[in-house]
Amino acid sequence: MHKKLYQAVFDGIIERIVGGEYGPGTMLPNEFDIAANFGVSQGTARKALIELEKKRIVERRQGKGTFVTLRTPENSLFHFFRLRDKSGAQVVPDLSFEDVKRRAASTKERELLSGAPDQVFEVRRLRSFDGTPLGLETSIVSCALFPGLLERAPLPNTLYVLFQQAYACAIISAQDSLSAGLAREEAGILGVTPTTPVLVAHRQAYDLLERVVEIRHSVFRTDKVNYSVALN
Amino acid sequence: MHKKLYQAVFDGIIERIVGGEYGPGTMLPNEFDIAANFGVSQGTARKALIELEKKRIVERRQGKGTFVTLRTPENSLFHFFRLRDKSGAQVVPDLSFEDVKRRAASTKERELLSGAPDQVFEVRRLRSFDGTPLGLETSIVSCALFPGLLERAPLPNTLYVLFQQAYACAIISAQDSLSAGLAREEAGILGVTPTTPVLVAHRQAYDLLERVVEIRHSVFRTDKVNYSVALN
Numbered sequence: 286m287h288k289k290l291y292q293a294v295f296d297g298i299i300e301r302i303v304g305g306e307y308g309p310g311t312m313l314p315n316e317f318d319i320a321a322n323f324g325v326s327q328g329t330a331r332k333a334l335i336e337l338e339k340k341r342i343v344e345r346r347q348g349k350g351t352f353v354t355l356r357t358p359e360n361s362l363f364h365f366f367r368l369r370d371k372s373g374a375q376v377v378p379d380l381s382f383e384d385v386k387r388r389a390a391s392t393k394e395r396e397l398l399s400g401a402p403d404q405v406f407e408v409r410r411l412r413s414f415d416g417t418p419l420g421l422e423t424s425i426v427s428c429a430l431f432p433g434l435l436e437r438a439p440l441p442n443t444l445y446v447l448f449q450q451a452y453a454c455a456i457i458s459a460q461d462s463l464s465a466g467l468a469r470e471e472a473g474i475l476g477v478t479p480t481t482p483v484l485v486a487h488r489q490a491y492d493l494l495e496r497v498v499e500i501r502h503s504v505f506r507t508d509k510v511n512y513s514v515a516l517n
Numbered sequence: 518m519h520k521k522l523y524q525a526v527f528d529g530i531i532e533r534i535v536g537g538e539y540g541p542g543t544m545l546p547n548e549f550d551i552a553a554n555f556g557v558s559q560g561t562a563r564k565a566l567i568e569l570e571k572k573r574i575v576e577r578r579q580g581k582g583t584f585v586t587l588r589t590p591e592n593s594l595f596h597f598f599r600l601r602d603k604s605g606a607q608v609v610p611d612l613s614f615e616d617v618k619r620r621a622a623s624t625k626e627r628e629l630l631s632g633a634p635d636q637v638f639e640v641r642r643l644r645s646f647d648g649t650p651l652g653l654e655t656s657i658v659s660c661a662l663f664p665g666l667l668e669r670a671p672l673p674n675t676l677y678v679l680f681q682q683a684y685a686c687a688i689i690s691a692q693d694s695l696s697a698g699l700a701r702e703e704a705g706i707l708g709v710t711p712t713t714p715v716l717v718a719h720r721q722a723y724d725l726l727e728r729v730v731e732i733r734h735s736v737f738r739t740d741k742v743n744y745s746v747a748l749n
Contacts, residue, residue: 458748461746462743463743463744463746484695511695511719512694513692514693515690515691516596516597516693
């Protein structure tokens with residue numbers, strides 16, 4: 286099987302998902318039709334589908350077919366929100382404060398975000414758990430890519446679901462870079478002293494085309510929750 | 518395709534890997550032979566191999582065959598050691614101090630470790646990078662599972678390679694639980710003040726049979742490195 290062949294099918298399917306031809310949750314044609322469609326063998330079509338499934342871009346359902354993965358509030362939270370309580374259970378946080386504004390992008394933001402936007406939306410949200418402040422998340426996205434985001438506020442709990450449903454922008458992966466810091470200027474809003482240690486996460490989130498569409502800066506208290514990582 | 522069928526083949530292959538019949542790096546029989554061996558269809562054998570590959574228990578090499586994944590110092594470091602420098606590059610740490618001792622297991626350790634061992638080895642190691650202390654790692658393993666570990670000291674940089682090569686124990690996954698803390702009693706050995714924020718990681722590492730074979734407590738300075746997480 287020629288590597289470039291299945292890659293071409295893989296890329297072709299991605300293009301159709303991004304273009305909206307295969308929307309979130311829709312069923313893809315079967316292996317046989319994909320093979321005919323792209324003029325490749327069924328083995329090559331299968332290999333492309335396996336790779337798409339590995340990246341969780343599609344899901345195979347036994348005896349039913351292959352579907353474009355639909356970001357739901359549940360799976361979005363499960364994949365991208367890594368806080369767990371001390372017993373290891375998924376934390377389902379509340380939003381207790383939100384501030385959305387439009388502003389000029391910093392040099393760094395223009396550098397990192399796809400499309401090098403001049404204007405960005407900054408979404409600042411406080412997450413709480415059991416009535417206690419948990420963390421402050423600041424998301425930065427391009428105004429060009431998410432027009433009208435400001436007018437949609439208050440935004441839903443899981444931004445990535447909104448990105449997919451309202452903007453056909455599916456976040457499929459993210460890179461979190463974690464460090465330890467002190468609460469300092471965030472101490473007040475987090476309800477701790479300025480010298481309390483906090484977990485600081487810098488995120489870059491990628492869409493189907495592997496473009497950086499969101500950068501996010503989060504500061505979490507870890508007295509009640511931990512950031513959980515599965516290494517496989 | 519019956520789900521339980523491929524699962525039986527999957528489990529059967531795992532058993533043979535753990536039993537040493539299929540050693541690290543060896544080639545598995547082909548789909549056809551596996552199918553004949555387990556009395557299943559080739560599709561079922563293929564499905565089992567795909568699942569083994571997804572879990573990185575085996576690796577398929579184009580045009581060559583399917584091989585039992587060999588933990589090398591490189592891939593072990595890549596999968597399980599998540600520290601990256603500020604540019605995002607993999608940090609290859611040095612070992613600058615090691616202390617291995619045998620002691621009675623705590624109640625918590627007996628509870629967590631597979632086999633509920635009475636005696637454990639505690640491996641305490643300081644990792645450095647560019648001559649600067651980076652983090653203190655403390656690994657706890659069962660004496661029954663790793664006989665003679667103490668006599669093997671000084672231990673190699675990547676413990677998991679030793680576990681696989683000397684004890685036929687392949688670590689295939691781990692769960693890290695991260696929080697922020699202050700250096701306190703580790704300040705001296707880490708070369709920072711006691712009020713410096715540090716990243717604290719609690720790990721449970723699993724072998725092929727999904728047993729917890731190591732628990733690990735690490736404390737890292739994050740002034741020069743970050744803990745990097747890929748969310749897919």
